[in-house]
Amino acid sequence: MIGIRILAAVLAAVATVPARGAEAPFPSRGDIWRYGLQAPGGRGVTRYTTVEATPAGASWAVTVTCGTHEARTGRILTRHVGQGTSGRGRGSGLGGTYLVEGVRQNFIITLKGAELDLPGQFTDARCASGIGQLSTGD
Numbered sequence: 352m353i354g355i356r357i358l359a360a361v362l363a364a365v366a367t368v369p370a371r372g373a374e375a376p377f378p379s380r381g382d383i384w385r386y387g388l389q390a391p392g393g394r395g396v397t398r399y400t401t402v403e404a405t406p407a408g409a410s411w412a413v414t415v416t417c418g419t420h421e422a423r424t425g426r427i428l429t430r431h432v433g434q435g436t437s438g439r440g441r442g443s444g445l446g447g448t449y450l451v452e453g454v455r456q457n458f459i460i461t462l463k464g465a466e467l468d469l470p471g472q473f474t475d476a477r478c479a480s481g482i483g484q485l486s487t488g489d
Contacts, residue, residue, distance in 0.1 A: 384403075384404050387402075392422075395421060398418070400416070402414070402471075410438040413447050418477060433449035435450055444459045458478075459471070468482055
């Protein structure tokens, strides 16, 4: 009889633990995330973009930094920083807007399940677009 009670208690405890597949994919509300990518910029120059986001109520506050650096040395040649917001809609992406040097820009990062190498598109021509890496922060 004691064995049945222990088994029942163990089964009840296991039933309250959410299934691994039932977890919301990263990033979800409350997660802090970072995304970065680089693309060739021609003649020894690489274009780069980073997005850093922190929770801010129902959305995320984002800082988008982009520009160019010397491919051989890594020396930054140009740098543009914008502030804005991002959210996760019903679709498979993270999208947002940011203001850089008085101009509103947009971006979208397409999520693909648990993959961390993801395509990102930025309307600011000074930013790199292409495949970048989403960091889970761990």
